[in-house]
Structures are given as structure tokens and as C-alpha cells.
């Protein structure tokens with residue numbers, strides 16, 4: 001394995017962010033930044049230039065899909081995986097159309113998280 005992937009984790013739930021970080025500990029995915037809403041997500045993306053971003057859809061304030069659109073306008077090569085919950089199927093479709101590379105169904109399980117991030121990284125990130 002060469003260098004680690006820099007990951008930005010966005011979720012309005014602090015417990016969810018902790019769970020994701022714990023799930024990625026020791027893997028090739030290094031959580032370098034976190035954000036709790038869409039606005040912070042856009043700012044953090046610009047500040048941290050992550051290789052990959054895990055982006056919650058349902059958040060107070062700016063939604064994940066709106067944040068995605070701003071991020072894709074800023075960097076069309078952004079690699080973003082959406083985290084979707086029940087009832088966000090339409091938002092997932094919007095996100096994929098807007099340039100999200102993949103999505104992960106909540107509740108997040110470690111195995112599925114790693115599998116999807118690895119597939120996405122292998123397909124879209126040149127190391």
C-alpha cells in the first residue's frame with residue numbers, strides 16, 4: 001500500500017462521525033477532517049482538499065445534495081460518496097446525477113463502508 005487516502009467525513013450526528021472514524025481506523029482511509037452540515041462540508045472541502053468525501057444527505061441547514069453541487073462546481077474531480085437513509089432515494093438519484101460517485105446505505109456497517117470506499121477509491125482515485 002502506498003500513501004493513505006485523505007477522507008472528509010460529513011454527518012450532522014457526532015456519534016455517526018465517531019462510528020465512521022472508528023470503522024476506518026487502521027485502514028488506508030485517514031479521516032483528516034469532519035463537518036456537521038453542508039456549509040461546513042463545502043468550507044472543509046476547500047480547506048482540506050480530501051481525496052474522498054463521505055457526505056450525509058439529511059442534515060439541518062444546507063443538505064448533502066446542495067453541498068455536493070457546490071463542491072462539484074468547485075472541483076469537478078471531487079470524489080464523493082453519499083450516505084443515504086430511508087426515504088432519501090430521490091436525493092440519492094439527484095446526487096448521482098450531480099456527480100456523486102457512489103452511495104452507502106445507513107445504518108453504516110464497517111464491512112460495507114470499507115468495501116464501498118475501496119471500490120470508489122480504486123475506480124476514481126489515481127495514486
Ligand SMILES: [Mg+2]
Nearest residue numbers: 012056058059
Ligand atoms: Mg443526518
